[in-house]
Amino acid sequence: MNRVGLQYLAGDLSGGNARCIAMLQAFQEAIRDYSTPPEKTLTRDLTSKIGGFVSFLIECRPLSMSMGNAIRFLKSRIARLPLTLSESEAKTTLCSDIDRFINEKIVLADKVILRHAATKIRDGDVLLTYGSSCVVEMILLYAHELGKQFRVVVVDSHPMLEGQKLLRRLVVKGLSCTYTQLNAISYVMHKVTRVFLGASSIFSNGTVYSTVGTASVAMVAHAFRVPVLVCCEAYKFHERVQLDSICFNELGDPDAISKVPGRVDVNYLDNLTDKQKENLELLNLKYDATPSDYISVIVTDYGMIPPTSVPVIVRGYRKEYLLI
């Protein structure tokens, strides 16, 4: 658990799916090592222990929506454990539940998404993607394996510069790529035929909550009449609604803005006087909310749905929790 927390803190582990899987696997370990203290029931004690772990993780880095949903799933499973089970049986049930969750909701869901999304890629396409989403990367590599001829435009932004890692992985596999930064999006959008974006979560009013800058990409694509496809597993959907990006967001390290890696000539903000520091605020937002009118279709493991159908899945999905 400590290791996972430190990984979040250091930023080694990023991306909704990766963080969620790491967290669940850490929970599995914790459950295996757990033993009920005397005079306490398994369910209550385990739930409070899990709560303790979650607070530790939140201190390292605020939870992503996917992690929040996974924790709710786990707590509901713990609460539903029949009281007749022995401790070891309960532990194995829980661990297998977690395995099933990871398998069904993430791994298999991704495979279904790949299949759906690949049908939307034709020969001669120019696909644009922003930042580094694991699902979009999988889609591009899968389509490339299927033999489709297309080009990829990777758009990146400071300070995370995640696109560079994606770029490297794509070029190694032989995809023809163009790399640019977010400001140049109006310049490249003329040639783009489809935009593929990942999401951290999708809210019930169809708003896509994703890496900061996604909203700008979707907006410019919409202005140039380029279809925007958001690829997101259904377990990330949430019943919240949100209209703008300010009400609920995560703040990153402000100093990351003033530093530009590898470019000594632009370090203008070193050596500020106190008076200057007093008036200057550095704001590093991590997420933003893309309005649903910019999204053409959401590709999920339940199929390809319009943004307006998200609350339908959220409602049906909650029932599924109970049926498992």
Add this chain to the structure above:
Amino acid sequence: MPDTQALVNDFLNKLKKRKIEGSQATAKQTAELLRSVISQTRMPYTNQASALIHSVKAVGERLIAANPVELAVGNVVRRVLHIIREEDLSLTTAAMAGLNLSAESDDEDDTDRDNHPALSAAAIAAASRSTLRPPSLQTLLEDVPDSAAVPHTSSSGGDSEGKSKSADKSSRSRKLKHDVIEAVNELIQDISTCRELIAEQAVEHIHQNEVILTLGSSRTVLEFLCAAKEKKRSFRVFVAEGAPRYQGHLLAKELVTRGLQTTLITDSAVFAMISRVNMVIVGAHAVMANGGVIAPVGLNMVALAAQKHAVPFVVLAGSHKLCPLYPHHPEVLLNELRSPSELLDFGEFSDCLDFGSGIGAPLLHVVNPTFDYVPPKLVSLFITDTGGHNPSYMYRLIADYYSADDLVLERRTASGN
């Protein structure tokens, strides 16, 4: 002339190597160079204006070719040509008014001014021919340069007339050059003071407790905001950093030094923050005749976000940035691509550059444009040194500053009929 040639070559070099930063500096230096060219031009007895125009055009074409993306150069060249034409016209009308008083009645050529016997017909004919008129269909088809026609007429004048006319013309030629140089000095003065005139209007637009958003760095915007601060308006500024040059960092540093509350945000956060912003104020590289703006890269994205959230998008531009050309495919033709090393470190990505497909073409392209085109419908207001204008009005300002003949500067090649 050799002196000017050296100056011209030196300036051409600077333009080609992109050594001059900013359109104001470029415009000023272009105007000063053209002033030297004008003062060095040898003036013939007749048709001085054509000679001036010819020499300015010759230099101007070369300057524009050195840096076609820096539109301020072409703007200043066309302004100077317009000045020459205007000064010539005003001198001619003054001269013609003066001729009304002198009553010489030698009728050499039969012109169509028989009903004014008091005027010297030859003088009038010569004056009206030497005035530069807008191209008529006849002149366009004949392609006859103006200077060929006139000496013939003046030589047919009588002696006494000839003497008075030549005395007239030499004083006129000195006067023309003098007037033109004075007007060019005024132009240089205007270019230098445009930021102050724009900044004076700041108080009308920025109110108390407003939130302003800007991207990158523009000296005009800096002075505009500081002028509002001087008038005791307190407001916040969000500065988007403007990757990959990160000039927003510079602007933020300047603003906090002058005591303004500033927040530095990333470009990706512009859409997120713009809902809390009252106004977007940006500078421009050039303003085209349709009201479209050639602006630093990223501003089209900001303009679209501003339109979505109904936030006014205000562009500050000095009048030397107003270009009389209409933009055609501006993202490509009026853009410059900078070095990819600003985006990717060559050393880090050298392994990626090795992967090639069978034909040996590289798999990795890096695109780093300098400018963005913002269409006129996204701009709410232009603030220039002459006041605030709608984008739909900008084409009218062109008539004030430029002549229709100068829009195409390339000389017509002699057509063999």
